[in-house]
Amino acid sequence: MNQKNVRVRFAPSPTGPLHIGGVRTALYNYLFARKNNGTFILRIEDTDQTRFVAGAEKYILDAFRWCGISFDEGVEKGGKYGPYRQSERKEIYKDYARKLVENGRAYYAFDTAEELTSLRRRYEADKNTFVYNAFERKRLNNSLVLDEEETQRRLNSGVPYVIRFKMPEDELIRMEDIIRGDVVVNSRVLDDKILFKSDGMPTYHLANVVDDHLMEITHVIRGEEWLPSMPLHVLLYEAFGWKAPEFAHLPLLLKPDGKGKLSKRDGDKMGFPVFPLEWTDPKTGEKSRGYKEDGYFPEAFVNMLALLGWNPGDDRELFSLDELTKEFSLDRVGKSGARFDPEKAKWFNHQYMLKKSNHELATLFLPVLNEKGIMADIDFVEQVVGLVKDRAYFVRDLWLQSDFFFVAPDTFDPKAVKKRWKAESYDQIMELKELLAGLTDFSSENIESVVKQWINEKGYGMGMVMNAFRLVIVGALKGPHLFDIVALIGQEETLRRLEIGLHELGRKE
């Protein structure tokens, strides 16, 4: 069926940490590649030397490792289409840019950045916009107006120059986007984009087209912010005489307040992380939260992200990466931007919490306990986790739900005391203590039947006794099945807590 081996790439710029929008783009590329038995490539687009940020590339690699997204080719991994870092492919681009000059589709321009800036300012003052296009280029400083000799002289003299694409004056560009369908733009409204910068580096436009062609990319799946560049890219393929890949422009991830696309700078101010991993800015030292550090499971993070813009067409919402791989299709990617809901993200994490085995959860919980100075046996922790995991959203919540398993309460919730420690409570708990002291079978089931029988025989109020009992054991009116708690902490500890409780709470008149 597949005429050609699918090859897709994710091509981030190492200018800082990758935010969740970028992760989602990569995820969709990954899923598309896997679904079609294709190849997924990681290419680093570091053609802007001024924006290079130390550690960013490593961050990107680490983030994908955490997510479980793997590459077949690329930086770190290698492959026969390398190198995969554009700065290491520098030499390639100039020749291609020159080819376009030779075939008349591009030209040299000698205007300085300062000249252009002041030109723009002048236009702006007259409420106009300066555009370096077919109408303006005739009166600017480039090889289209200079004669060949002068152009050659300047080139040889070493003055800075750029290479610009010669945008057709008036041509209808018809394009097809997998997600959006037909898109038509007139070249008249486009400008002569710089392809090759005066610093010897290509711009994104040139580099991405050349590399996608050289790396035999079949599908370009990227964010919607690139949609306005699609005509230029399509024209570039045509100018080179190359077959263009198919394009799919993904809807944007929006800020939760509904204003604009999510950006790196939104940081923590929204109250949730925008990055997969924590990031410390190497210049300012400023820290940004990450999903990992906030306690999200990578499976939950990926699942949540996948559903932001894609859906399986039915009611299912929980998908492992493998399941997503089987189900994913670009046909089912929506067109409109998605704002994501931190509440739903929590819910996803809770779902994965429930799926985890007690052993796995206990292993994750143990370090949290150690931090609190608690050394507990893994078997014991597993049992505790089994009792409380359905009330937790994150591993760290486990502590709040289970602290009383590890340490006896040192205070008793005053509101609960007022409500549940009544005049008869002291004597009843005293009696209960004697009862429990006499038990040889301290299993949850046995304690429950013995205690309930005793309550019934004495004609005590079930709620009266049980709430007082819970108050003394837990310190508050919370927690799982009380008989499970006492069975787990054991007879000795239970009696000790009853003793302490009686002493602390005393007889109420």
Added chain:
RNA sequence: GGUCCGUUCGUCUAGCCAGGUCAGGACGCCAGGUUUUCAUCCUGGUAACACGGGUUCAAAUCCCGUACGGACUACCA
């Protein structure tokens, strides 16, 4: 300003391409139930086709316009 893209419950969305269902699900929220407590859980409820025209027996669905939102408009990606 210009170009392009978009618009179904508060949020994520199904339904649209191949017009005909009380417009479905999930999160949240509210209520009830289960429970000795809290939470979970279960049941129920709340709530949407941006607006205006047109085509048609029939429009969320097709067409046009308007409004609103967004992206882009660098020798950044």
